[in-house]
Amino acid sequence: MTRRNMLAGNWKMNKTISEAINLAVRLKYACNSVDDRDVVLCPPYTSLKPVAETVDESPIEVGAQNMHYERSGAFTGEVSPDMIKDAGADWVILGHSERRQYFDENEELLARKLRTASDEDLKVFYCIGETEEQRDAGQVEDILKTQLEAALSGFGFDDFEELVIAYEPVWAIGTGNTATPEQANEAHGVIRDVISNLFNPGVAEKIRVIYGGSVKPHNVQELMAQPDIDGALVGGASLSADDFADIVKYDLEDEISLSDL
Numbered sequence: 001m002t003r004r005n006m007l008a009g010n011w012k013m014n015k016t017i018s019e020a021i022n023l024a025v026r027l028k029y030a031c032n033s034v035d036d037r038d039v040v041l042c043p044p045y046t047s048l049k050p051v052a053e054t055v056d057e058s059p060i061e062v063g064a065q066n067m068h069y070e071r072s073g074a075f076t077g078e079v080s081p082d083m084i085k086d087a088g089a090d091w092v093i094l095g096h097s098e099r100r101q102y103f104d105e106n107e108e109l110l111a112r113k114l115r116t117a118s119d120e121d122l123k124v125f126y127c128i129g130e131t132e133e134q135r136d137a138g139q140v141e142d143i144l145k146t147q148l149e150a151a152l153s154g155f156g157f158d159d160f161e162e163l164v165i166a167y168e169p170v171w172a173i174g175t176g177n178t179a180t181p182e183q184a185n186e187a188h189g190v191i192r193d194v195i196s197n198l199f200n201p202g203v204a205e206k207i208r209v210i211y212g213g214s215v216k217p218h219n220v221q222e223l224m225a226q227p228d229i230d231g232a233l234v235g236g237a238s239l240s241a242d243d244f245a246d247i248v249k250y251d252l253e254d255e256i257s258l259s260d261l
């Protein structure tokens with residue numbers, strides 16, 4: 001089965017509104033002719049609406065980086081699924097390792113967020129991945145299995161508007177230490193096996209599993225050449241229009257130069 005590639009940019013806590021609009025304008029222009037893959041931009045909350053307005057009428061979609069599991073209420077500092085949709089975003093990233101690491105998000109909490117995202121028809125990037133210590137201890141399979149099963153048990157694949165799994169080994173995020181294409185592909189194979197048991201083999205065939213962790217223009221091609229890798233979730237390199245456009249168009253002839261802008 002051929003799965004449509006997904007290239008998503010996670011801007012993390014970067015870009016003011018005007019910077020975000022500028023980046024989105026440049027990407028909208030650069031990715032204008034790309035129609036055989038999906039592109040999603042995930043700016044900080046403050047820029048969701050301006051970025052969504054900027055890429056309106058283009059194939060580029062917008063996502064939030066996090067979400068609360070309640071729909072409204074006394075949760076100071078939090079943002080609800082309705083607010084995200086109201087800002088023009090269709091996607092949400094859940095379970096990013098920085099949320100797990102710095103904000104103590106665990107599978108129990110993430111299961112609640114996944115339930116709300118499913119109920120509210122938000123499309124989900126669910127991030128999983130092992131730390132360096134866990135890899136060194138030979139625990140990669142166990143960790144991926146736990147992170148998938150503990151959060152996704154009780155769901156059907158069709159409960160989600162869309163569910164994309166992002167394999168992001170923690171040791172590769174923001175470090176410049178990319179997983180080798182073979183390491184990533186092997187982990188993606190494990191993820192498909194777990195998904196096959198959790199849902200069914202058909203879902204394991206069609207679900208998109210994307211890789212994240214120091215994806216750059218120079219390594220994207222070899223990662224995407226792997227049979228089980230269906231795209232990338234890009235952090236640092238998504239902050240540069242040139243770099244992210246090169247990543248999105250990793251195997252296309254470049255017809256448009258950003259220096260024209």
Ligand code: PGA
Nearest residue numbers: 173174213214234235236
């Ligand atoms: P990175 O981040 O590309 O800067 O390693 C990836 C991510 O955190 O999604």
